[in-house]
Amino acid sequence: MADAFVIETTNLRKTYDGIEALRGLTLSVPAGSICGFLGRTGAGKTTTVKILLGMARPTAGRATVFGLPVDSPAASVDIRRRTGFVGDDKGLYDAMTVRGMIRHTASFYPQWSRELEEKYLRRFELGAERGIKTLSRGMRTKLALLLALCRGADLLVLDEPTTGLDPAATEDVLQALVGHAAERGTTVFFSSHQLADVEQIADHVTIIDRGRVAVTGGLDDLRQNYRRIQLVFDGDAPSYTFQTRGVERVKRSGRVMTVLSSAGIDGVLGEARQLNPVSTDSAPVTLKDIFLDTVAVED
Amino acid sequence: MIWQHAFLETRWRFLIGLVLLPVSAAFVALSYPQVTALSQSVTPAPDTALGREIAEAMELSKTYGGYVWSQWFQQNGAQLAGLFAAIIGTGGLLSQTAAARLFTLSLPVSRERLLAARAAAGLGQMLALTVVPALVIVLVSPLVGRSFPLLDALAYALCAFVGSAVFFSVAFFFSSMFGSVWAPIVLTLCTGAALGALDRITGAGRFSLIQMVHGESYFRGHGLPWPMLAVSLAVSAALLYSGTRLVARQDF
């Protein structure tokens, strides 16, 4: 793949019945990365995925996958041929058997690998003759994942792949994703509420809030650049607006002021010392902290 | 492939029809002896509407061909075909569950091809549901000591197929506008009823769609109603095309 980015959107907008689901979304997913797509429910994650896969058309702005425009029906068919999608509802036919569903899906993808099919059937312990409606949730997810992995896709798009799964099934799914990505250089773009899972396997993260990108970048960079600084004062924490750029949020509670900064920690600490705190504490920040503190709180 | 995919969607409706229609047709043919016996002992009153209808039916039943035509091709067969056309024509992307729709829409197939496959599969199923019962009548007639000409059966089947294709297309069109599975069925049946009423009011004749479906023109010895058949196919094509365009532009 010549392109550096598998998915690129520029100022993407989408309005459904007067409701603005996306308000100028600009994101890029690097090729070969495992990218976590986070956001509160209703922030625009599903809408974004639908637009990328050609199920809905953007109201304004541009989006490309593999460099192809998503709003061209012909290009969209090409995009879908090279993409494996695992949605929230898994999209499986209850009346079929596992093998039946696999053969039916395989017929649409010329690059289907029977070798991978057998490998994953064994690995996931999916009985080929079992009826789909007898499968547990974890097994359904694994089957949906198998259907996505065997088609020789260059991009995997998953919507909540581990939600509702027990820890063992979760580990199986994540392991399959990591293994597959490692072996084939497949780009993985998955939305999830399971922050721990994202932290474990993603190397790139995008947080969407109210139809726009709130945070995006390499996960390691984010973890290194985001800091939480806790200042304790003699009296009540003063009301102060930081001049240094990169201050994301300031909270005051009694004698304690907590500052979340995404960059420029030196400047922040410098300004902080001028306020004469009694103590200055700095701590690294987890993805959960970043998520909770950058995403809007409902008023 | 998409054909399997399209066929899967309507397979139960089709299979039920594939059992129901041929069996009903066989039943009609096999009941002829009882009907002739019955009509010999009945004298209908000619001055009531019902009496006149019964008289007409008895007149037609004097010949086996007339009996089969009026009982199957004009009535039961036509009604059942119309009903199943509406039932098979409904469905599609708008009324599917989110899960099924997701799978379909994420396939590397254009919307146009998906809908073309659905239309082709549906029309193929309607062809079977109109031709098979007609063939069954031909095959079963000897059992009651009669014969029904294969050519006649195929001629009536053709008219029935083209007529049911129109109803299928109407249901298909409505299914690309409404998210419910039932609305298109109801609307299609209403359309059929409206056309029937229109016929009775205007006393149509050669331009009646309903009469075309029955193969009335052929029965009366005027040959197949080619103009109406052509118009019907054109109307069906237009409805299928419009339905496809609507879904192609839809946001899901």
Added chain:
Amino acid sequence: MFRPNASSGVPIYLQLMEQVKHAIETGALRVGDQLPGIRPLAEELVINPNTVAKAYRELEHDGVIELRHGAGAFVTGAAREKKLTDRLRAGQAIVAAAMDKLRARGVTEAEIRRLFEAELTRLTAKGDPRG
């Protein structure tokens, strides 16, 4: 042997580096031993392969391992290892001395930890690649 914790807030690649160094110090890994391949290790630990790659690159930069093209990653020769161990021993002595001084002033353990953290934070912010 390796068990990074994704939710600790410390980048996984750093944890992995520490764990490799620890394995060498304790003798679990000896000079000349081959480290697991990037892909198999990523799959076994269920972490991103780029993370493993980054850890290995940094370890090579630190002279702890060497990446032989096509063959894999190997723990490096005695000289480099000795330099590393010496460095760590010297560092340990400095830290021990500093801790004694701080405790003499009545600084508690928790406070000592916070002080080191704050200082490390400043260093990272200044762009020191060794974090």
